[in-house]
Every structure is written in C-alpha cells, then in structure tokens.
Amino acid sequence: MTAETLARSGPLQQLTDRLAELPRTVQVVPESFVAMIDLRLDPAGAAGSDVVSYLGVDLPTTPSTWVETDAVRVIWLGPDEWLVTSLSRTPQDLEAGLRDAVHGRGAVVDVSGQRTALRLAGEHARDVLSAGCAIDLHPRFFRRGAAVQTLLGLASVVLLALDDTGTSYHILVRSSFAEYLARWLLDAAIEHSDS
C-alpha cells in the first residue's frame, strides 16, 4: 500500500466544467493559490520606506487603488492596510520577507487561505458585474489601477480593474463565498450567451 498524495484543491474546482462552458464574452477563470499577505503599518514611518525598498514599489496611499511589480501586486485596503499578492512567490517566502522589512513596526499576516481569486474577462464582463454591484464601473472612473472593496451579489469582494476598457477584472472573494459568487456569475452570464 502506498501513501496517497493529497492534491491541492480550491473551492471552485467542482465548477470547473460549468465555468468552461461560459460564453466567450463572459469568461470566469479561477486563479488558484495566490499568495496573499495582509500588511499593516504607518506608511509615513520608517517601516513604510523599508517595505517600499523591499517590494520595489510605493505603497499606494490613494484609496481604492492598486500597483504592481513583476513579482507582487499591492492593493490599498485602508489608510494603514494593504494586501500584497503574488503568483510567483510562496506565501511563506513573501510573509518572511515582509516581516523582515517591517521588523516589528507593523503587522504582517499570511491570509492566503482567506480569499479565492478569479479573473472575469470578456466583452460583457462589465455588464455582468453591473447586475450586482453598485460601484460606477464605467472605465472613465473604474480603470486599470482601481481596486474597490464592496458587495458583488451579496458577497463581499475586492474588485480590481485590469484594463481601461471594462473587459478584464480580478475578483478576490472570501473562500467560503467563492462557490456562491461563481454560481451568481454563471447565472448573471446567461443573458450574454453567444447564441
């Protein structure tokens, strides 16, 4: 008898087939295992500048914005709080690096398991969001670099605009709400099916 290896799985795994059947104009793609670190510190203090040199990018201080480098994305969550995400770094590595830089002058917590990430893309991506989100999503206001914490459907999300045309978004949702939100998106996408 050989020991079984447990495969990593996400909360949207059972919906993979249904999400794959979505029309071309509304694509929902789960992004698995994103490293996410919650960072809290005074951006004006010394910890702030040490973190900036570690990350290689300024912490965004304008509310509801995000910035990125090749390795990380930094999302504004509050005047003293950011979410640092990465697809290329492990949560352990990113947390340890940030903790070194902060050096006790703030808080660094691995929250990778807290939220599930998904990409919403396509010609009708904005229309689908508008069905359940009160934010003004017109690209004149909500464009690449914007990140709001708000309600989508009845789920609390962080919504990021990835382009300037309202056709590409990144959604972070509490993992326990991820299936609900994916089913809500499947339902909202019906009216935009190709046929």
Next chain:
Amino acid sequence: MQLITCPYCGPREEVEFHYGGQAHVAYPADPSALSDEEWAHYLFFRDNPRGPFAERWVHALGCRRWFNAVRDTATYRFHHIYRLDEPKPETT
C-alpha cells in the same frame, strides 16, 4: 438607496455601513470612582435629539474604518463627515 460618503472611499451605498451610536462619549477618567448609577449612565444613556446628531459609523464592507458623522435624525441627511482624528464640526 442612500449614499454615505466614507472619508476614505468616497460615496458608497448605505448597506456597506454599520451604525455605531453616539460619537464623542468620553471614557470616564477613573471608572472605579463612579457610582453604579454614574456607570450605568456612561454605558447605557445616550442623547436622542431630533435634528443634528454626532454619530459613529463604520464602513464595514469597504475599508472597515470608523469615522464620525453629523446626521439629522429627522431627515437622515448627513451634514458633516469627519475622520476620528478631526474635531467635531461646529453645528448650529
């Protein structure tokens, strides 16, 4: 739906906010010196004006920050919204 202007995030729907009661209720300097009645007044007794009222609110489903607001309890209109580190605006 009514919009409330978070001092950080800007105008958002009221469902994103939670109410936190009367603002500027100072914690007693020496709680152990208070009588039961005085302590009960601190804990449970609040103003209940008809008109402008300074209140605490939290942007619970957004940035999760507390702030203060002067709201008219008769009209629901928000007259002032200010951060916790800003003084209470003059109201007439």
